[in-house]
Amino acid sequence: MLLDTLIFDPSPCGFPRPRLPLLPVGFAGIAFAAPPAWVPAAHFRHFSRGRYALREAYRLAGIGPGSTLFAPAYHCRTMLDPALALGAGVALYPLRPDLSPDLAALDALFDAAPTPVKALLATHFFGIARDFAALADWCAGRNVTLIEDASHAFFTQQHRPPAIGGFGAFVVSSPYKFLPSPDGGLLYAKDARHLQGLNPAAAGWGDELRGIVGFWQKTRSHQRPDIATLDAELAAIAAHPCRPVIDRxxxxxxxxxxxxxxxxxxxxxxxxxxxxxPDIEFIIQKRRDNYQRWSMATMNLPYCRPLYPELPEGCIPYMFPLIIDQAETHFYWLKRLGVPIWRWDSMAAATCPTATHYRLHLLHLPCHQSLDESEMDWMISALTKVGAGGTALLQARQ
Structure with a gap:
């Protein structure tokens, strides 16, 4: 199936590779002892990526030709890919500015669906646990399977974050976003009988070897940036106009x-x-500390604002979400400096104002446990200088 899709192609910009890792590397967050699993292994299946675990969740929920998936309007395209690969239709439901579902809009969307709605994907964005009780009731009343997207949550066999995993029939997560593993997607079923007969094929030994080599290479593939050279580097970047991207x-x-x-x-x-x-306590503390550093550094800046200034108790953040005012300049300069940032700027088109704005204006900034204080200092300094420089440039042009 084809969707009307907004595609951001930065290839004309020649962005350098990030100077720091976007995800954990090395041995940070790995413990010698193995914590016990919180439920029996029969409730889990392991896949190479969360998108393929999601495919099985969709399939088990009845997603296929002649059916519709409800998915959030703000999304990574890999959240929709499995449903499209299964031949299903996709309808995007709107979100509020805090990325919670707009429940009032679901009824009209449900009535307008051209084919039966078999599943609804509900996302715990950035690891912030959502209370999906009302959403679960809505799904139950219409025979729709609720699938929890916990790809932004530290959800593994050894750890279940508070308030995540208790609403959906299935939960999908991506452990490699919280641990320095080469790959990893996890499918959890509340009822283990749903997973009977589902046996993912084991990777070949060549793939295993490449994964181990890649693990070691990532531990030494980044060079520590120098905060003292930031001003000169930014001045050199700002001296030239931003190269036009392809946004189609x-x-x-x-x-x-x-x-x-x-x-x-x-x-x-x-x-x-x-x-x-996993070294669970270390991961929790380090990620929360880094997140709070981002929040303290940005909450009073005039050209950006944290989406979630405060972390809920017990939350383990995936990344730090920051809304920027000057999407073109700020994003371009940060990428040219080699700051590790992510953004969902390619997605299916929707009428949701939140998704439309966040597509280019919401940055995902790393806060993982591999980052040390000096690396956090460099990223925060780069963001502060880029924002101030972008504002000054805009004022000068006016």
């Missing part, structure tokens, strides 16, 4: 990040070994 709208199917050949493939044994040995 087209009918598109599954993204280039989805491979049907990888569907049904298990995560590496090496990845599962790492995921069985």
């Amino acid at each position: 709208r087209e009918l598109a199917g599954t993204s280039a990040d989805y491979s049907s050949a990888r569907a049904g493939r298990a995560s590496l044994r090496f990845s599962r070994l790492i995921c069985r040995h």
